[in-house]
Amino acid sequence: MTLQINSLSLTAGSFHLKSITLEIQNGEYFVLMGPTGSGKSLFLKSICGLQSIETGSIIIAGKDVTNLPPRERNLGYVPQRSNLFPNMNVARNIQFPLDMRGIKGAEADKKVSEIAEMLKITHLLDRATYHLSGGERQKVALARALAAKPAILILDEPVSAVDEPTRREICKDLATIQKELKMTTIHVCHSEEEAKSVADKAGILYHGVLKKVGTVDEISKLYYNKSMSEKV
Amino acid sequence: MQNNNNQIKGSLRAVTLGFLFLFLFIIIVLIASDIYYLVTSSLTCSDLLKIVLSENIRNAFVLSIVTSLCSLVLVMLFAVPVGYALSRYRFPGHTIVNTFVDIPLILPPVVLGVSLLAFFGTPVGIFIKSMLKSMDVSLISGVGIVMGQFLVSISYCIRAAKSSFDTVNQDVEAVGLTLGASPWQVFRRISLPLAGNGLIAGGVMAWARAIGVFGPLMVFVGTGPRVQVMPTQMWLELSIGNIEASLTIAIMMIVIAGTALALVHKLAPGRRWE
Numbered sequence: 001m002t003l004q005i006n007s008l009s010l011t012a013g014s015f016h017l018k019s020i021t022l023e024i025q026n027g028e029y030f031v032l033m034g035p036t037g038s039g040k041s042l043f044l045k046s047i048c049g050l051q052s053i054e055t056g057s058i059i060i061a062g063k064d065v066t067n068l069p070p071r072e073r074n075l076g077y078v079p080q081r082s083n084l085f086p087n088m089n090v091a092r093n094i095q096f097p098l099d100m101r102g103i104k105g106a107e108a109d110k111k112v113s114e115i116a117e118m119l120k121i122t123h124l125l126d127r128a129t130y131h132l133s134g135g136e137r138q139k140v141a142l143a144r145a146l147a148a149k150p151a152i153l154i155l156d157e158p159v160s161a162v163d164e165p166t167r168r169e170i171c172k173d174l175a176t177i178q179k180e181l182k183m184t185t186i187h188v189c190h191s192e193e194e195a196k197s198v199a200d201k202a203g204i205l206y207h208g209v210l211k212k213v214g215t216v217d218e219i220s221k222l223y224y225n226k227s228m229s230e231k232v
Numbered sequence: 233m234q235n236n237n238n239q240i241k242g243s244l245r246a247v248t249l250g251f252l253f254l255f256l257f258i259i260i261v262l263i264a265s266d267i268y269y270l271v272t273s274s275l276t277c278s279d280l281l282k283i284v285l286s287e288n289i290r291n292a293f294v295l296s297i298v299t300s301l302c303s304l305v306l307v308m309l310f311a312v313p314v315g316y317a318l319s320r321y322r323f324p325g326h327t328i329v330n331t332f333v334d335i336p337l338i339l340p341p342v343v344l345g346v347s348l349l350a351f352f353g354t355p356v357g358i359f360i361k362s363m364l365k366s367m368d369v370s371l372i373s374g375v376g377i378v379m380g381q382f383l384v385s386i387s388y389c390i391r392a393a394k395s396s397f398d399t400v401n402q403d404v405e406a407v408g409l410t411l412g413a414s415p416w417q418v419f420r421r422i423s424l425p426l427a428g429n430g431l432i433a434g435g436v437m438a439w440a441r442a443i444g445v446f447g448p449l450m451v452f453v454g455t456g457p458r459v460q461v462m463p464t465q466m467w468l469e470l471s472i473g474n475i476e477a478s479l480t481i482a483i484m485m486i487v488i489a490g491t492a493l494a495l496v497h498k499l500a501p502g503r504r505w506e
Contacts, residue, residue, distance in 0.1 A: 049409075077410040083407045084404075086404075087422070087425040
């Protein structure tokens with residue numbers, strides 16, 4: 001599904017996102033980079049409908065979802081800190097979006113098993129979430145986001161809090177799954193290596209302005225250049 | 233340097249624990265005094281049993297339990313939404329509303345009884361009273377008792393509910409919304425279970441408070457035979473010099489309150505999910 005953002009602007013406290021326009025094609029993996037405090041998470045939240053916008057529009061698969069509540073946008077969102085539901089075990093976490101769509105019983109169990117197998121977390125299904133490691137938590141959050149086959153997958157620094165080998169493993173899984181499901185994905189990260197391992201296209205956000213969209217190499221060069229603000 | 237630090241830590245520990253155990257000692261001495269008085273009185277065990285099972289005390293016990301459970305239901309019905317609203321939403325006057333919610337906590341309970349009396353003297357109160365009368369319901373009954381208990385105890389539960397909802401991570405709720413849940417579904421499936429322990433603890437605290445309400449009931453419903461709850465009965469026994477019966481009721485109430493508090497400590501926030 002194509003994601004189109006047209007002239008999106010918003011204010012949160014003293015911070016502003018200024019007229020962001022972006023188009024991510026169906027099945028494309030887009031990485032958004034930018035220094036801390038540049039508004040990346042706020043931008044993702046506005047796509048999810050968790051942050052109200054002042055002007056602009058958000059169009060998913062040709063449908064204007066700007067004024068729709070989060071539940072009607074058909075998105076899968078993985079926040080920085082997995083934010084699993086601590087009152088549910090892993091299986092019930094993954095089952096949650098299915099429940100919300102009226103998929104229950106054997107059908108839901110089958111879908112949970114499939115997604116758990118895809119992410120190699122079948123052995124975790126009966127565990128309580130507070131017994132999981134950081135990497136396991138992120139994988140469960142990813143499984144939960146993917147369970148109901150959303151139109152767009154939104155990942156907010158999904159591997160920032162895990163160790164290097166786990167980061168590589170999750171990125172590899174992400175790239176494979178994304179290609180397999182042909183799911184339009186937007187992924188916020190700080191690492192060039194992480195971006196290169198998953199992305200088709202990248203963009204850089206700086207002080208609330210989407211400065212440039214291009215290849216990962218182009219964006220990485222800008223990101224790691226200390227005089228970026230002058231250059232862009 | 234290390235020795236100095238250890239000495240400071242050691243003396244701090246000794247002083248704070250000293251105060252803790254002194255306070256504990258005072259409470260235990262008070263409870264033990266009640267028991268000591270009964271044990272050293274001329275009453276035998278069967279006399280005490282007779283007091284416990286006497287019609288007045290039995291009725292007071294049943295009325296206390298029934299009315300306090302009714303007020304608990306009402307308290308929970310109000311406290312959960314009020315606590316959630318105070319925790320989640322910011323609106324003009326939030327601070328003032330938040331302060332008003334605590335008023336029943338700081339007012340002398342008897343003032344609430346007087347206020348209830350005053351309210352039922354206003355045109356609105358008189359109208360409600362006449363409505364109740366048309367349904368053959370008198371305020372000088374369990375209904376009046378529940379009103380008094382509700383007013384005295386609700387603030388405890390609202391405070392507990394607000395604190396419990398404050399501890400629920402709002403980002404977790406936000407993720408629930410993106411996964412297809414409506415705000416009501418997020419409330420029921422995520423917020424409420426996560427705040428559950430604190431809500432139950434608040435409910436138990438409110439119930440323990442309700443069962444011990446005395447002042448407002450004395451003012452609002454009086455001490456007639458139909459409205460004698462345990463605290464009223466205890467006072468009545470004391471007023472006619474029957475200190476043994478009064479102390480027996482006191483011990484029964486200590487046991488009830490103690491059990492409730494034990495439950496609160498078992499369920500109170502602090503036993504977090506994460």
